[in-house]
Amino acid sequence: MAITNPQSGTRVDEIADGIYRISTPVNLPGGFGFSFNQYLIDDDEALLFHTGPRKMFALVREAVASVLPLQRLRHIAFSHVEADECGSLNDWLAVAPQSAPLCGRIAAMTSVADLADRPPLALADGERLSLGRHAVRWFDTPHLPHGWECGLLMEERTRTLLCGDLFTQGGAEHPPLVETDILGPSEAFRQPLDYYAHAPDTRRMLERLAAAGPATLACMHGSAWRGDGAALLRALADSVSP
Incomplete structure (x- = not known):
């Protein structure tokens, strides 16, 4: 673990072999906290998933540069078009x-x-891209959780699902990687806001992700998670698409 900016609390942690979580905690007025995570895959064709908001660019740039030279980046990837996904x-x-x-x-x-x-x-949909030691596969997930253009990436060697806004956890401070329950906290956060689109085929898309057998879930907000990703995705399907 490395704190790359003591003022903001931005930190970098390796959550799988060659895959780094960059996280910045944000405390908002009213006592509301949130975390913004990006994921960096260090390889011959280095990939950054999520850019962070435009106003957070300097913090994320500093964190990426602590892992590899910025000039080595080849792919700036994201799930869908929102400021925290691709603002910078x-x-x-x-x-x-x-x-x-x-x-x-x-x-x-x-x-x-x-x-x-x-x-x-x-x-x-389903296309595979080699980065060197790692390879990622794109999954179209229209309206899951929201946005017609939404999609997710699965890194196949480490079985890390870059799962975007799935399993969003509220709060500013989170351990980088946990094996404890994140479904309960993420559903407690989601239900009052209900930012899912509830597409008719939500369950089918979650089952398709589960069938890929992820071992690590790289969440955009909150802790990343390690364990039986297939079971957790199926439990999410039961919760959002009963």
Whole structure:
């Protein structure tokens, strides 16, 4: 573990072989806390999943640079178009001149081909991309949890599911990697806000992710989790799509 910015509390932790969680805790007015996580895969073609909001760019850049030179980044990836997913996309393209956006085909068509300063690499559903020692596979997950263009990446060698807004946990301070229950806290956070789109095929999409057999869930907000990812995804399906 390394604290890369003592003022913000931004830290970097390796949660699987060659995969790093970058996390910044944020305390908001009213006592509400939240964490913003990005995931960095260190490889021949290094990949960053989630950029963080634009105003957090300097903190995330500092954290990435503590692991590898920014010029080694090749893929700036994200699940769907929101500020915390891709708000600093063009800043990353500027500091990593050989990088390009990485997203699904719907995101590329509807937004990214226009808003990004370089053309995106758009992955089809089920398409695999080799990074070197690691390889990622794209899963289209329209409206899961929200957004027509939504999708997730699975790193196949470590069986790490970069699961975006699934299993979001409230609060600013979280251990980097846990094996304890995250479904209860994440559902307690979700239910009052209900930010899921509740697509008709939510259960089918969660079952497809479960069938991939993830061993680590790289959550965008809160702790990453290690264990029987298939069972946890099926339990989430029971909760959101009874």
